[in-house]
Amino acid sequence: MVNWARMYDCHGDIDRVPELLARVEREDDAEAWDELGYRLVLERDLVFPASFAALPRLASRSARARGLAGTIVRCAAGGHGCDDLLAGCADAIAEFRELLDRHLRSRPDDYFATFLDLLAAEEQYHWSAVLGDFSDDFYQVACPHCAAEVTIAIGDYGRYSAIRDWHLGDVDRRGLRPASPEGLSGVGRWMHETAVRDGEVVLANGIAHLFGHAECPRCASVFNIADEYASSNRPVM
Structure with a gap:
């Protein structure tokens, strides 16, 4: 049982979130959903005790609830000071992962947003935060050998x-060397297999390149x- 007297929201209130949860559970009230969203997540970045307290009641409901739960989970790597509450949500997050995976299998219109939420639920927060749809993606990495800043x-x-030269653009380009499906392991293999399973060809191809190899233009x-x-970029939890 949640002790809501300790679960303040983004505005410091302790009673409004449980009222709103009860309201959206009774009916799909757009006004209540909007208020719930800005009380649980501050500017899509910061979460509070009420955010994690609400998560078990959001993780298996409607599409709107699924989106709000995903936003909360994607903020879990931030400095919220609620690690004990997050740990207590382990079962809800496990259920949420299964829900998201089922949704992906249906090949929905919100596939990519759901994929990012699933990455966060798998604690791959750095990929959830930066992964794009590979139509216009750039990643900045330091060469491990000469420390040059390399644009990917x-x-x-x-x-x-x-x-990257801010006057000339990207100079001294070298083609990437994508990983083969057999050469992938760990989270890269899981991400690629999920995209392939769901027929997301562009996403799968982009992941193969992201988890492949690059040549440093500075030291080769x-x-x-x-x-x-x-x-x-992996957060320290």
């Missing part, structure tokens, strides 16, 4: 590593793109 482009315009060394990005 994966999109309709090309798939390459380069040194070759490195794994995802490993270098994750080592610098």
